[in-house]
Amino acid sequence: xxxxxxxxxxxYPARPxxxxxxxxxxxxxxxxxxxxxxxxxxxxxxxxxxxPQQQSCCGQPAFNSGFDDEARQVAxxxxxxFAADIPVVVMMGSCAAMLHCDYARLFEGQPEEAxxxxxxxxxxxxxxxxxxxxxxPPLPASGERVVxxxxxxxxxSMGVAECHQRVLxxxxxxxVEPNRVTECCGFGGTFALKQGDISAAMACDKAEAVAxxxxxxxxxxxxxxxxxxxxxxxxxGRPIKTRHIASLLRQRQEESL
Amino acid sequence: xxxxxxxxxxxxxxVDNDExxxxxxxxxxxxxxxxxxxxxxxxxxxxxxxTDFLQAKRRAVFEDTSELEHLRDRGExxxxxxxxxxxxxxxxxxxxxxxxxIQVHWAETAxxxxxxxxxxxxxxNARTVVKGKSMVSEEIELNHYLEKQGIECLxxxxxxxxxxxxxxxxxxxxxxAIHKTTAQIARLMHSRAERxxxxxxxxxxxxxxxxxxxxxxxxxxxASADAGISGVNMAIANTGTLCLVENEGNGxxxxxxxxxxxxxxxxxxxVADLAxxxxxxxxxxxxxxxxxISTYFNMISSPRKTGELDGPEQVHLVLVDNGRSRMFNHxxxxxxxxxxxxxxxxxxxPVYARIGGxxxxxxxxxxxxxxxxxxxxxxxxxxxxxxxxxxxGACGEACPVRxxxxxxxRELRHEANSTAPASELDIPGxxxxxxxxxxxxxxxxxxxxxxxxxxxxxxxxxxxxRSLMPHRLGAWTATRTMPMPAEKSxxxxxxxxxxxxxxxxxxxxx
Ligand code: SF4
Numbered sequence: 020x021x022x023x024x025x026x027x028x029x030x031y032p033a034r035p036x037x038x039x040x041x042x043x044x045x046x047x048x049x050x051x052x053x054x055x056x057x058x059x060x061x062x063x064x065x066x067x068x069x070x071p072q073q074q075s076c077c078g079q080p081a082f083n084s085g086f087d088d089e090a091r092q093v094a095x096x097x098x099x100x101f102a103a104d105i106p107v108v109v110m111m112g113s114c115a116a117m118l119h120c121d122y123a124r125l126f127e128g129q130p131e132e133a134x135x136x137x138x139x140x141x142x143x144x145x146x147x148x149x150x151x152x153x154x155x156p157p158l159p160a161s162g163e164r165v166v167x168x169x170x171x172x173x174x175x176s177m178g179v180a181e182c183h184q185r186v187l188x189x190x191x192x193x194x195v196e197p198n199r200v201t202e203c204c205g206f207g208g209t210f211a212l213k214q215g216d217i218s219a220a221m222a223c224d225k226a227e228a229v230a231x232x233x234x235x236x237x238x239x240x241x242x243x244x245x246x247x248x249x250x251x252x253x254x255x256g257r258p259i260k261t262r263h264i265a266s267l268l269r270q271r272q273e274e275s276l
Numbered sequence: 277x278x279x280x281x282x283x284x285x286x287x288x289x290x291v292d293n294d295e296x297x298x299x300x301x302x303x304x305x306x307x308x309x310x311x312x313x314x315x316x317x318x319x320x321x322x323x324x325x326x327t328d329f330l331q332a333k334r335r336a337v338f339e340d341t342s343e344l345e346h347l348r349d350r351g352e353x354x355x356x357x358x359x360x361x362x363x364x365x366x367x368x369x370x371x372x373x374x375x376x377x378i379q380v381h382w383a384e385t386a387x388x389x390x391x392x393x394x395x396x397x398x399x400x401n402a403r404t405v406v407k408g409k410s411m412v413s414e415e416i417e418l419n420h421y422l423e424k425q426g427i428e429c430l431x432x433x434x435x436x437x438x439x440x441x442x443x444x445x446x447x448x449x450x451x452x453a454i455h456k457t458t459a460q461i462a463r464l465m466h467s468r469a470e471r472x473x474x475x476x477x478x479x480x481x482x483x484x485x486x487x488x489x490x491x492x493x494x495x496x497x498x499a500s501a502d503a504g505i506s507g508v509n510m511a512i513a514n515t516g517t518l519c520l521v522e523n524e525g526n527g528x529x530x531x532x533x534x535x536x537x538x539x540x541x542x543x544x545x546x547v548a549d550l551a552x553x554x555x556x557x558x559x560x561x562x563x564x565x566x567x568x569i570s571t572y573f574n575m576i577s578s579p580r581k582t583g584e585l586d587g588p589e590q591v592h593l594v595l596v597d598n599g600r601s602r603m604f605n606h607x608x609x610x611x612x613x614x615x616x617x618x619x620x621x622x623x624x625x626p627v628y629a630r631i632g633g634x635x636x637x638x639x640x641x642x643x644x645x646x647x648x649x650x651x652x653x654x655x656x657x658x659x660x661x662x663x664x665x666x667x668x669g670a671c672g673e674a675c676p677v678r679x680x681x682x683x684x685x686r687e688l689r690h691e692a693n694s695t696a697p698a699s700e701l702d703i704p705g706x707x708x709x710x711x712x713x714x715x716x717x718x719x720x721x722x723x724x725x726x727x728x729x730x731x732x733x734x735x736x737x738x739x740x741x742r743s744l745m746p747h748r749l750g751a752w753t754a755t756r757t758m759p760m761p762a763e764k765s766x767x768x769x770x771x772x773x774x775x776x777x778x779x780x781x782x783x784x785x786x
Binding site: 076 | 631667673726727751785
């Protein structure tokens, strides 16, 4: 039984001329093509994408481990890289949540507090931006079916579970969701290393639920979850490939040209 | 249903085995406890089944999600307002309870709380006690204390009764015996429960019969006990009333049948007014068990008055601090005290669902336990609990009084690794989880990620060295394949594609 998706109230701007793309460190090294797909997808819809070479990581790994000073040092670099007053589109729900929900706390009482809050206000998760700001006309059905895993940060911190679903449906693919759809996959950043046994148990249950859908593609907008669930599926020898939602949207866009 | 073919000796041995397994689990470190629990298929199945069931029940009773969110706002506001005036409310509570004839005792520590209870019992020559469910009494290990003083303290809540028979601890704050199967309970009752005529109860796996057997035993105890002990769900300051929520009637029996009633609660349970009660009660029962209202709701406002035919002659309230003042004074961790102990956070926690309550090794398991326990017992002793969380947020989403549990867990991780100078308000064991190895890793990580060129050379090296990547990475690769870096990073691809970095006129920050 699916829970009603939680939707957050937030004001959205009209379609801007330019946006920054925050690739995130995981996409940067492990799925850079997803970043390029996102850039091309957005450019195709008339939004110029800027990619500051000075960006690195949002700082979340250290922040969630309780190392605030280290998180701040790294986050400061992002404040500089994304300084201009244009929207920031983030490739992963958890990094978007770090900027949107946690930067204010991280920089509380610091000289950059106002800057951090301003950045938080113009930060959008990728599917959120596509769904709420681009507002695209639907593409014809492709007959393709995908299993969707929505990360916990996308669902609960950003409140964009519905955006994930809508952008996929809108692109013409059929979305299947696994049993216990709202449950965490067990990644949790350093949790996967610090509490390896519990993490593995959660990932195995999630992989089981994904495999039970009988669909050969798993999509998500969070690289961490995809590496966790996908890595578990691969180890189990199950032929299910993982893709970032941006890559699927770009593929559908190209197919419909 | 009565089973004919069974071997009582074998059954007793199985019950002893369960007890040994529990004692063995208690000896271990958190990780080992979690591992043992994960390997126990039966346990995993029962917890996952139970949490699925409880989640569905809660969902069904909160059908109207906007009403739920509105009620959660109310619950949060009531609890926050109560905490904002906590010292005053406690004074008012004491004044009004005393006026009502209820004697108030203050305990700063668990030890003091136990000693208060003992001295009340001793002053009245009480040797036998029946207890309603009380998590605070578990927290202060009251049974153990009284046992050492030669006082028999019998749990009368069905789940607590079973846990006591089994010589275990509750594995859930609302459903203490949730980890036990019907067959285990049947064996336990048959081997360890004793009827008042000294006979063992007949073996049965029929749930109604099992409960009937326990009820018969407990009835006699209620009638003969020298004193009753209970918890408190809410204490109303302005009227001097103690509220007790329960489903079995054992709470009412424990608080009315014996001549003395001792209630024990944490100082945070106070609310200002009767008007605060309905919303909190509705949130509590719906979040805990998916019930619109519990079977019993007791409001205790005085001992037996002259001319009344029943009720205890004395009523006492022991107000326990045990670290709560410290939580109250901590600006970030204060919301810990909003808790109404409904258990919804554990019912929604994917970690709890897999390892079960005993793995936490503390009175309070699950998310609220991860927040409360280190603050009570110290980060040095229970600090590892805060690492057993993915910060997925399901608990915070379920909490009826909107305690930001993931935020608090993260805050405790910060405290656990803190190098700030010690202060009086510190959580015990602050900084105790900081290990040189990890601290160095994060320092290095920060260096690598705070300078663009350093970061880019690192990702460059990672992609060029991908063929040299190890195929194993600790726990990760035991059940997963190793993630493979791409040949070129997104930074490189974007640069090669000529993607601009900044709007025209804005300088590159390097
Ligand atoms: S923290 Fe919230 S959900 Fe958990 S027991 Fe307390 S009130 Fe219930």
